[in-house]
Amino acid sequence: MVIVYESKTGFTKRYAEMLAMKTSLKVFHVKEISMINKDEEIIFLGWMKVGIIQGLDKVRRYNVIAVCGSGTGRTAEPDVETIVVRNKIEGIPFFLFARRLFTVKKNKGHRPNYAVNICKDTEKTQR
Numbered sequence: 001m002v003i004v005y006e007s008k009t010g011f012t013k014r015y016a017e018m019l020a021m022k023t024s025l026k027v028f029h030v031k032e033i034s035m036i037n038k039d040e041e042i043i044f045l046g047w048m049k050v051g052i053i054q055g056l057d058k059v060r061r062y063n064v065i066a067v068c069g070s071g072t073g074r075t076a077e078p079d080v081e082t083i084v085v086r087n088k089i090e091g092i093p094f095f096l097f098a099r100r101l102f103t104v105k106k107n108k109g110h111r112p113n114y115a116v117n118i119c120k121d122t123e124k125t126q127r
């Protein structure tokens with residue numbers, strides 16, 4: 001499992017690097033996507049631009065198992081369901097990271113879905 005991100009001004013990059021630090025997963029910028037095996041599980045982080053998750057189109061043919069949108073909105077705008085439909089990520093877990101530094105709960109063990117749990121915790125701590 002790896003982390004892939006798209007970032008313009010650096011906030012999403014920072015989230016990706018924090019997630020990588022906590023999970024010991026490797027982190028790649030989306031422009032490095034060709035280095036990643038098609039079967040590799042990917043947690044994708046992209047910045048939100050009018051409800052569209054930036055960079056997502058570049059990873060669609062890959063094995064994306066979770067998507068995180070980073071934006072300034074306190075909540076998903078207009079709402080999570082619309083974002084999921086608009087970004088065509090039905091069936092893939094979606095998490096919203098508002099522009100605030102997050103604290104991550106310490107999770108014992110290193111389960112395959114450990115990073116996804118951290119995404120969940122991250123989202124919760126921001127509510």
Ligand SMILES: Cc1cc2nc3c(=O)[nH]c(=O)nc-3n(C[C@H](O)[C@H](O)[C@H](O)COP(=O)(O)O)c2cc1C
Pocket residue numbers: 006007008009010011012013047048049050051052070071072073074077099
């Ligand atoms: C044109 C534009 C549209 C944006 N639309 C949204 C949006 O729909 N929802 C949101 O939460 N943030 C929105 N934002 C805020 C960005 O997602 C936010 O600044 C983000 O942290 C940028 O990520 P980056 O630092 O990784 O580039 C928008 C910003 C710009 C410039």
